[in-house]
Amino acid sequence: MRNRITLPSPAKLNLFLHINGRRPDGYHELQTLFQFLDYGDDLTFELTPGTAGVRLAGPVPGVPDNANLIVRAAQALSEHADHPLPGILIGINKRLPMGGGLGGGSSNAATTLMALNHLWQLNLNEDTLAGIGLTLGADVPVFVRGNAAFGEGVGEILTPANPPEDWFVVLKPECNINTGKIFSAEGLTRGTPKIKIRPAFEGDASRYRNDCEDVVRKLYPEVNQSLEWLSQFGPARLTGTGACIFGRFPTESAARIIWESKPSGITGFVAKGVNQSPLHQKLAELK
Ligand SMILES: C[C@](O)(CO)[C@H](O)COP(=O)(O)OP(=O)(O)OC[C@H]1O[C@@H](n2ccc(N)nc2=O)[C@H](O)[C@@H]1O
Numbered sequence: 001m002r003n004r005i006t007l008p009s010p011a012k013l014n015l016f017l018h019i020n021g022r023r024p025d026g027y028h029e030l031q032t033l034f035q036f037l038d039y040g041d042d043l044t045f046e047l048t049p050g051t052a053g054v055r056l057a058g059p060v061p062g063v064p065d066n067a068n069l070i071v072r073a074a075q076a077l078s079e080h081a082d083h084p085l086p087g088i089l090i091g092i093n094k095r096l097p098m099g100g101g102l103g104g105g106s107s108n109a110a111t112t113l114m115a116l117n118h119l120w121q122l123n124l125n126e127d128t129l130a131g132i133g134l135t136l137g138a139d140v141p142v143f144v145r146g147n148a149a150f151g152e153g154v155g156e157i158l159t160p161a162n163p164p165e166d167w168f169v170v171l172k173p174e175c176n177i178n179t180g181k182i183f184s185a186e187g188l189t190r191g192t193p194k195i196k197i198r199p200a201f202e203g204d205a206s207r208y209r210n211d212c213e214d215v216v217r218k219l220y221p222e223v224n225q226s227l228e229w230l231s232q233f234g235p236a237r238l239t240g241t242g243a244c245i246f247g248r249f250p251t252e253s254a255a256r257i258i259w260e261s262k263p264s265g266i267t268g269f270v271a272k273g274v275n276q277s278p279l280h281q282k283l284a285e286l287k
């Protein structure tokens, strides 16, 4: 049994995102296709016997520790313990932009649930962890399950999928977008009819679309400009509610050529789409 583990906390892309309607509680019914990227944050978990509680080695800028999804995930998990828990120190190597639509905070929460379930020897099953995750954010369950998936409901009803594992150029226009603001925007496309998602969409990237894109382009000219630039080289899409956008390429070298020519001032990265989460790959190696 190790006392210290470092685990990946990968990004996700919404390869497509349809909004089918609004529920009475204000949340939106979605259909989406999630894929992971082999790029993300790293979290280090260290048991500190003789102490109690959860501490972060350093703060996430702009996020008070008690609002950090890592701390909230650890607290939610600790309520399922039937034995005293040793203290834990968590280090964060943050690479994913916040408010980027890459699910960074949700992914951090899922990595924390998986890591502490192991280190605290709670033996909770995946269904229980995904259920705890959903109380923290709509995107947490897919990171707990670890398979590329069609998502329905608010993204928690998941059917494993196998989209092509292409390479992506991910660009982060210079703005942060609040998910709640986009979902409450007046002109948001909310009435896309539900599709039978399984066979038709998985491999047909030409049909991918994101219903948040029109509203985000109008509210954030930086996103509009970046989409216009990237779509010169093929279809470019928004992930989640933005601000990040992505273009897909069949090889790493094709993606890197476009990356090298990006306009100055835009940040981002090149990464491979993967259908098994890097978190689950690492956990399988540790077993
Ligand atoms: C856009 C996606 O990233 C697609 O994967 C997710 O649906 C967003 O997931 P998330 O960031 O975990 O979102 P949450 O933290 O659960 O929700 C933030 C806010 O967005 C709105 N929200 C979110 C998800 C959803 N299906 N309908 C909504 O209306 C709600 O006002 C909510 O208070």
Ligand SMILES: Nc1ncnc2c1ncn2[C@@H]1O[C@H](COP(=O)(O)OP(=O)(O)OP(=O)(O)O)[C@@H](O)[C@H]1O
Residues within 6 Å of the ligand: 060, 062, 063, 067, 068, 069, 070, 097, 098, 099, 100, 101, 102, 103, 104, 105, 106, 107, 108, 139, 177, 179, 240, 241, 242, 243
């Ligand atoms: N550990 C964390 N890492 C990043 N953000 C966090 C964390 N904990 C709490 N947050 C809060 O969550 C907000 C959303 O962060 P996140 O990185 O998940 O955005 P996102 O990529 O747009 O997510 P999504 O795709 O789920 O909308 C941040 O603006 C921040 O206030």
